[in-house]
Amino acid sequence: MARSYTLHSTATTPTGLDFSAELNHEQLAAVTSPGGPALVIAGAGSGKTRTLTFRVAWLLEQGIPAGSILLLTFTNKAAREMTGRVHDLLPGRADGLWSGTFHSIGNRILRRHAEAVGFRQGFSIMDREDAEELIATVVTRSGIVSTDKRFPKPGVLADIFSLAVNTGAPVSKILSRKYRYFIPLAEDIERMQIAYEARKKEANAMDFDDLLSKTLELLTLSPEIAEQLQFQHVLVDEYQDTNRLQSELVDRLAARHGNLMVVGDDAQSIYSWRGADCANILQFPATHPGTRVFKIETNYRSVPGVLDLANAAILPNTNQFPKNLAAIRAPHAVKPALVALPTNNLQAAFVAQRVLELVEEGMPLAEIAVLYRAHYHSMEIQMEFTRRGIPFAITSGLRFFEQAHVKDVAAFLKFAANPRDEMAFKRMIRLLPGIGNKSADALWERASEALQGENGFSRLAGFKVPPKAVKPWEQFVLTLTELAPSDAPPPRPDAMIQSALLGVYEDYMKEKFSNFEARREDLETLQTFARQFDTVEDFLSQLALLGGLDAPEQAASDQDRDKITLSSLHQAKGLEWKVVFLVWLTDGMFPSSRSIEDPAGLEEERRLFYVGITRCMDELYLTYPELRLGAGYGEAYQSPSRFLHELPDHLVEQWDVTGS
Numbered sequence: 001m002a003r004s005y006t007l008h009s010t011a012t013t014p015t016g017l018d019f020s021a022e023l024n025h026e027q028l029a030a031v032t033s034p035g036g037p038a039l040v041i042a043g044a045g046s047g048k049t050r051t052l053t054f055r056v057a058w059l060l061e062q063g064i065p066a067g068s069i070l071l072l073t074f075t076n077k078a079a080r081e082m083t084g085r086v087h088d089l090l091p092g093r094a095d096g097l098w099s100g101t102f103h104s105i106g107n108r109i110l111r112r113h114a115e116a117v118g119f120r121q122g123f124s125i126m127d128r129e130d131a132e133e134l135i136a137t138v139v140t141r142s143g144i145v146s147t148d149k150r151f152p153k154p155g156v157l158a159d160i161f162s163l164a165v166n167t168g169a170p171v172s173k174i175l176s177r178k179y180r181y182f183i184p185l186a187e188d189i190e191r192m193q194i195a196y197e198a199r200k201k202e203a204n205a206m207d208f209d210d211l212l213s214k215t216l217e218l219l220t221l222s223p224e225i226a227e228q229l230q231f232q233h234v235l236v237d238e239y240q241d242t243n244r245l246q247s248e249l250v251d252r253l254a255a256r257h258g259n260l261m262v263v264g265d266d267a268q269s270i271y272s273w274r275g276a277d278c279a280n281i282l283q284f285p286a287t288h289p290g291t292r293v294f295k296i297e298t299n300y301r302s303v304p305g306v307l308d309l310a311n312a313a314i315l316p317n318t319n320q321f322p323k324n325l326a327a328i329r330a331p332h333a334v335k336p337a338l339v340a341l342p343t344n345n346l347q348a349a350f351v352a353q354r355v356l357e358l359v360e361e362g363m364p365l366a367e368i369a370v371l372y373r374a375h376y377h378s379m380e381i382q383m384e385f386t387r388r389g390i391p392f393a394i395t396s397g398l399r400f401f402e403q404a405h406v407k408d409v410a411a412f413l414k415f416a417a418n419p420r421d422e423m424a425f426k427r428m429i430r431l432l433p434g435i436g437n438k439s440a441d442a443l444w445e446r447a448s449e450a451l452q453g454e455n456g457f458s459r460l461a462g463f464k465v466p467p468k469a470v471k472p473w474e475q476f477v478l479t480l481t482e483l484a485p486s487d488a489p490p491p492r493p494d495a496m497i498q499s500a501l502l503g504v505y506e507d508y509m510k511e512k513f514s515n516f517e518a519r520r521e522d523l524e525t526l527q528t529f530a531r532q533f534d535t536v537e538d539f540l541s542q543l544a545l546l547g548g549l550d551a552p553e554q555a556a557s558d559q560d561r562d563k564i565t566l567s568s569l570h571q572a573k574g575l576e577w578k579v580v581f582l583v584w585l586t587d588g589m590f591p592s593s594r595s596i597e598d599p600a601g602l603e604e605e606r607r608l609f610y611v612g613i614t615r616c617m618d619e620l621y622l623t624y625p626e627l628r629l630g631a632g633y634g635e636a637y638q639s640p641s642r643f644l645h646e647l648p649d650h651l652v653e654q655w656d657v658t659g660s
């Protein structure tokens, strides 16, 4: 007879966490609330994110299994920090927690259930570039462009489709809201959207929006799967930036138990251009009857001088939910600084010199950030930092995983994992001599037929290719069979990278790039990064999610060194630093010239300004150049941002900077 044996849950052993010492009254009330819908709406730096992490710890302590708690947020960095904090609070007890960005959770769900929404296992994730390429193929095949020259470019189509998906509105509605001049083409554009959908299924490839919309579709189409995916508790940070799709997804995953806690600040809503809808948070109590509302009125992050400035900055917005936020911290020795510099180059020099002085005084670089409206505003500063040997990490612009050579190598792995991946196939073979777009198209036709979605890659041998490509083609096919052997389990991801490098890519790089060595080093970093993954699917998902729109992330080896952060304001939300430089505060740059004409756009820019100021704990510098110099765009006088004019003089200290 079998012995019966009971495994005791360790979950209810006391943790020694003293919740009431770590949290104020309102935070504690939210953390220990019984369940049901809950909304924490409060200003920046009031401990909303802290409340969520303690809530998770509390739930674990109550014996709720980690695997039935879902914790969502927007950026990878915020997700990583939040998950890290929970693990620190309860070492070993949070394993199995579902925690991450919306996209990463969608991916995790779809990996198990792709078939239920018309895809297959091992689907690829397309980044924006891939998606545009596929849309371009769809448009070319339809023959539309030759008849109508004003047809939107693939990038614009991608925006239109994306907005439609994220707001749950038909294309025609998006056109009448934002692209009126394309209304006459509505039917054709809708046809392209349908064709694009079909084409993605053929290629077994999802774009970023699919990771959300197909998850929602899955929950709708399959009640059984939806039932399995009911979380006992769902918690969402930065809820003010959810769009219709995201809020619906959250509601579905929380439907059975009804325990949905969302936190946010309407004054920090900065993603309406991507379909985010502030009404989600403002209407939450109405859409979720029985909601408990918690308000936190203390700011723990910033010194009073910074907080006063933040409150003054957001004041001109008419459309806001009134909040009282009082600073708890003692005043700081220096007031926020307002610094005009003669040129953008001197602005960079100023930032660099101040940074070096701060470091001299003992400030770690990791406690300092330079924030800006648009990535290109960081260029002179990047150059200046490089010149002066100040190490920096950038969370905007082209990221490590988006560089061409990284994507080239990844294409080999993608295709091995998903032989329907048209973009990956074409990307690889265009690396071979003598193969351009045309022959790539033709070869794909043949290859997709020969392979029929399976990976018997030796069937590609002997294809007719341009003369120059004959030998390389042989080598290419051989490499593919090495990546996906038909008689053995697939190699590990790092071994696959090695094969792609040795088989094809190294030769290509040597011939193509003068900075071959630097690229080779990047690819070694990629290989090291790949070592932590057992399967190629896991590795590729991670790669895609890190490279995405919401994805500030450096390769693993970069993480712990002391570096100053350069970040766009959008990527900075939820984060904090002791010292913050807000640069390029001129009209046209910030607020951006596009938003100036549009009152709603201007209010959103102002919220972004508020997000910037409220990232700062101690020392804030607001800087702008009076004259813009630069290659390509010539000299131009700048006027200080209207947001600066809106600030009362007594809240800032003007610095007169002179050269020596």
Ligand code: ATP
Pocket (backbone or CB within 6 Å): 022, 023, 024, 027, 042, 043, 044, 045, 046, 047, 048, 049, 050, 051, 265, 268, 300, 301, 573, 574, 575, 576, 614
């Ligand atoms: P944001 O709106 O910018 O996302 P937030 O409301 O999420 O801000 P947190 O990041 O959670 O704020 O907290 C801001 C800072 O204040 C953090 O450093 C946090 O640890 C600290 N803090 C929050 N609440 C308390 C508290 N009760 N006691 C001590 N420190 C606190």
Ligand code: MG
Pocket (backbone or CB within 6 Å): 048, 049, 050, 237, 574
């Ligand atoms: Mg937060």
